[in-house]
Amino acid sequence: MNEAPNDKGERERRWRLAVGGEDEALQQGDDQRLSNALTMLYGEGDGPGASGGSGGGKGRGGLGRSAPSVARWLGDIRQFFPTPVVQVVQRDAMERLGLQQMLLEPEMLGAVEADVNLVATLVSLRNVMPAKTKAIAREVIAKVVAQLMERLEQKTAEAVRGAxxxxxxxxxxxxxxxxxxxxxxxxxxxxxxxxxxxxxxxxxxxxxRQRRLVDLDEVVLCVDQSGSMAPSVVYASIFAAVMASLPTVKTKLVCFDTAILDLTEDLADPVEVLFGVQLGGGTDINQAVGYCENRIESPAKSHLILITDLYEGGDSEALVARLARLVGSGVNVIVLLALSDEGRPAYDPQLSGRVASLGVPVFACTPDQFPDLMAAALKREDVLAWAAKADIKAIRSDA
Structure with missing residues (x-):
């Protein structure tokens, strides 16, 4: 089949962009900018922000110390690619070129395409940010939170509001x-x-059913804030804020690593909640579950949603015993190995199997699945049956 001249030219152009290098055919306008932007990250070059021009040198350069240059580079990426691709490129830059350091610069924050992963990175860096940068970071986080609330709030409210x-x-x-x-x-x-x-x-x-305040179900979200759980912390904070705004449930949010942070009083402002978490550090799940156990007022009407990869740095034997006691008292315990868009967590298979043997559902789910999970939990339905219908693979008790 004969190829139209315009189609052939476009194919050749794309091949040149994919191969990169110093092709004279690309030394013009937007194509040159696009080629340079990609070469800085994925090919040979000096790296965005390094001195000495864009993309002609040899070797893998670093980001250098020029935030304005990085901001211009990110601006080029945003111009040439749709938002999902921009977010992938940004994550690659974080891993390959150490972009986290540049997020401390206000110019940089004005150029990035914000998503859940970026929010998690900003939260983890907030204690080392200058005051001016922190103010801009808060604006970036607030924008992402607003987008997530718009996406998730209505479905969550409908799913949770009353039995x-x-x-x-x-x-x-x-x-x-x-x-x-x-x-x-x-x-x-x-x-x-x-x-x-x-x-x-x-x-x-x-x-x-019209329910009195004393009859309300209680939901305790107990969230592991170690570094690997960062996106789960962001989503859990959003959901906790949504549920706390509903008059049909009492919601508490507890985040933990080796310390415990009760953020229940801040749930009216999810941005404030995120600025309160301490991403990173070790993990003491048993201690956190013990704290939640002491906060539960009516076990038969309580739901403990433990969000953790179950890599326990504390006493795993005591944790299993404590979870067994909670289940025996009537608490509806559910373990989410991750609450993230990927839904494919790394987790401790041995401890996961032991927890599952208590009759506790153990699996990961996406944010879009979480409202339906909460509806099933609040109705005291078989959560494992719900997971099977949703094509979610739960941990087997003999794992």
Whole structure:
């Protein structure tokens, strides 16, 4: 098949960009900028921010000490690629070129494409940031938090807000409370043959149980803030803030490494919560679970969501015994090995198997799955059955 001249030229251009180097055909305009930007990170060159121009030298350069140069480099990346690709390139730059150091510069923060991973990095660096940079970092984090709240808040609120009382019915149900079999049966005379569907004139649904404050379920999110769990901390903080705004549950947030940080009082401001966590350090899960155990008011109405990779730096025997005691007292214990977009965690398989043998569900889930998980937990449904339906692989008790 003959190839149109324009198509052939575009293919040759893309090949030159992929191969890189000092091709004279690329020494013009945007193509040259794009080639240089990629070469700085993935090919031979001086690296963004290094002195002496862009991309002509040999060897793997570093970032140098020029934040404005790095900011210009990131600006080029943002111009030529969509946001998901920009975020991948930024993560590569963090790993390959030590970009974290440059995040301490205000000029740098103005150029980055913010995402959950960047938020985690900024939180981990906040104690070494100059005051001016910290103020900009807070703005960046607030922007990402607002985006996440917009994405996750409505679904979480609908999933968590009140248990459904199936003994009482209403003709004005919320959409999620409609009893579809009874609604269809009640509206069969409104069947439309040309559309092969029923147009319901009357809805039949379930009423929600009105619950007094003393009857509220209690949700305790106990989150490992060691470095490997950073994205999980960000998402858990968002969900805790959303649930704390609902009048149907009492929500507590506890973060831990070898120390314990109770952030429950800050849940009205998720940005403040994130600036309160201490990413990095060791791990003492047993101590943290012990703290949560002492904060639980009514075991039969309490749900402990322990978010950790179960790499215990403390007393694992005591941890298993403590979790067994909580389960025996009626607490609904669930262990999430990760709460992240990837949903593929590294974890301690031996301790995970021992915890699973207590009848505790142990698995990882994504942020989009978490609201449905909480709905299943609050209804005291079989969480392992829910996970199987959601195609989530849980840890087996004999692992």
């Amino acid at each position: 459904i009382d199936r003994r009482r019915r209403t003709g004005r149900p919320r959409f999620s409370d409609i009893d579809w079999p009874r609604t269809i049966q009640a509206n069969l005379r409104h069947y439309q043959p040309e559309h092969r569907t029923v147009v319901p004139e009357r809805l039949v649904g379930f009423m929600r």
